[in-house]
Amino acid sequence: MDQNQGILAVDAAGLRKSFGAVRAVEGVDLRVRPGEIVAFLGPNGAGKTTTIDMLLGLSDPDEGAVRIFGESPRAAIAHGLVSAVLQTGGLLKDLTVRETLALTASLFADTRPLDEVLQRAGIAEIANRRVGLCSGGQQQRLRFAMALLSDPGLLILDEPTTGMDVEGRRAFWSAIRADAARGRTVLFATHYLDEADEYADRIVLMTRGGIVADGTTSEIKNLVSGRIVRATLPQADPAALAALPAVDDVEFAGDRVTIHTKDSDAVVRHLLTSTPAHDVEVTAQNLESVFLALTSEGASA
Template identity: 50%
Template sequence: MTSTPGSGSTTTTAVIRASGLTKRYGDLVAVDALDLVIAPGDIVAILGPNGAGKSTTIEMLLGLRTPTAGEVRVFGDAPNAKATRARVGAMLQESSAPESLTVAEAVDLVRHYYPFALSLDDILDRADLSEKRGNRIAQLSGGQQQRLNFALAIAGDPDLLFLDEPTAALDVEARHLFWEQVRGLAAHGKTILFSTHNLAEADALADRVILINRGRVIADGTPEQIKATVATRTVRLVTDVGVAALAAFPGVRGVEVAPGESVGATHPTLVVQTATPEDLLARLFAGGHLVSQLTVTDTDLETAFIHLVGATTQTAPTATPDTTPEHVMESAS
């Protein structure tokens, strides 16, 4: 599928520029000739199903994994160059900070590796950890551990920040506070790349969405551009027309009984995918059918994700089974 690229693909100043980036494990191609340009100040979501190549891509961009072929430049230099590392922060899914350290000790240790680090108090405040500064890492809850990982990632005041499933262990309030911080960083010219399985979060926060499947970019654009590739809307209604009959209506692409509804109910709530909801409703009304509890919504990012991934999976050759350590890691991301 060809999609309209996001703003980062046309800018002359690139924070990240990857060309033909490829990673193979024997016969298995984890990342397949990926081209990527990321602009300064963008918040970019990298999405894809488990095993799609997201984590492998991010690790090559960070210089943690060597490409089989292709090239990546971060701020115009190799990703593992000393000058590059001083400008990059990463919040990965597991922290390597010793659990015997206090929060303040761990943050202070990391910040001293960077030439332009934020102050300890500033880091703890941004990560909402000021009250936990004296707690040992072993005592932290999952959400607090996640906030510590964020603190370690921003300690060096990075110009480029990688976030891998950053809100997975956070409650609703902490999640909103976290993304306020991220928006603030982007507003000051920082570039943010994040991966998430929370597609509503990606829809709300990302300037640009890059969708990867089977190691290839299958869609690249703003959330609105990605959603526009799937010309369907969702109609939710109660009607006296059955699922099979409704599925036969012109323009209807899918019908299912709404989650939580009994399939054997006389008139269960149905969820219909159609490009022309007006035609569907006109046909129902013209036939004198029952129509109630009606809602019509535009395609969300999750629907577009399912459609695009499904389309590329059906047309792609069968993948070699994941047996490498890389894909054990990928399936957890």
Template identity: 75%
Template sequence: MTSSTTGPAAIDARGVVKSFGSVHAVRGVDLRVQPGEIVAFLGPNGAGKTTTIDMILGLTNPDSGSIEVFGHNPRGAVARGLVSAVLQTGGLLKDLTVRETVELTASLFAEKRPVDEALERAGIRNLANRRVGLCSGGEQQRLRFAMALVSDPALLILDEPTTGMDVEARRSFWSAIRADAARARTVMFATHYLEEADEYADRIVLMRGGEIVADGPTSEIKNLVSGRVVHATLRDADLAALASLPGVESVETAGERVPIRTSDSDALARHLLTTTDARDVEITAQNLESVFLTLTADDAAPTLKEAVR
């Protein structure tokens, strides 16, 4: 999706710091998201993602630094209906129907979209008369999505939106999100499912230890970690011998399939094809999971964001 540089940023965070007692949750975060961007907000548990999201939503205030959402303070932006969120838990009354829940949410806003439209865009119009307590976890997440859409927000924040969903429910949910994002809405989402970030985000922001350690287009983030992965089918592979080859960084096994991370994929492929019984040799780039594990490791460089921003 194409972002716009005119007008105020969707999110403009500068020097944001937040601590809880002796725990430094967020350490000087600078983050600028332009209208129309789809941003994946990634990091391991305790990285500071949820605390940062809470501050963007005005649920808590930074100890220092500033945050603006479309030129307003976060609470002002929420009050104007400019930003909505789909959070992991909470906020649902089990005895109300799906429609009644969205109608109750809509009553909080002076300007809103029709309830039926929000239900349709969330893919749950057929569940309108079902009581919330009888909805599955995935259906309740779609209900939260409809609640977020009813104010027609310019910024939609999703915090682990597909937790607890099966594969089909996740695919269906993201199809609805993608269709809605096509309306030029800004979307920022936190997820532990890295394939979701890889498939749906224009840009990835990666946090570790309360700091942003990488920020850029998905393709460029992947290029931060050098090397390739060579996959081969090799029966009774000598893992120690493979690990000792020049350039090899790690060797794993998955049955007869052996993935090998290396800085010299061409030399490794020649070795496998000429001196072993390897077949079905395939060379691939590092995936997002490899990058995530490398950049969030305890011994990773303090910051790599300047490499892509």
């Protein structure tokens, strides 16, 4: 990985991609420095997977250019500079975990030792298990081990923990974070916002084919002002709450009300003095509320 220091891990400029009349990606610029852990977020149809396909050379942009460590995506892959962990595919159910890695290693001129990548992916204890008998989480960690074989400078993960249970997700990210601590660059797309919040140095948010936000988790959260007030309020009056000054949105779930506001003091004062509300909580904006605000139909791209 050290041979790539000083060169951008990802340098994508002006990417555009259409499928017939559908414009999947419109003018995406993305630059990732070596050693960064970047979360790639966006709702379904935002253009994340199409962008990742172009970064991996699986699809050519209609306009724009991609360089991975200064090389074209296909050249970077051929030289072992980039690997990917995708959601599905790439596994033969009748082979063992070790046999799968050995077969993958035979495709490269030089790879890391099998025992090393088994250990780093957290699957050394199931090396002799047939892939078809592995859980979904174990199969994803096997894909991670396969990606580590060439010792890539850039690791791209596309929804890597889809279908995993909580324990499987935690174990997978523990392995990823330990490996990233060695200086590897990681770019991952996920629909689990808690993963982005906990593991990313930087968040890139896409919607409708373009990037609408790019920064650290705290910077992204600061893009949406205000606080969230939650309270238990039986028989609440939706119109009265929505009419309060600086209230942006009111949501109901049974007797529980959630109010997004730029003046939490005024809202809390009203709830406690003019209504029978109790169990009142005030919190800062979280990544989910920012995500919804920036990707809603009314948000400007």
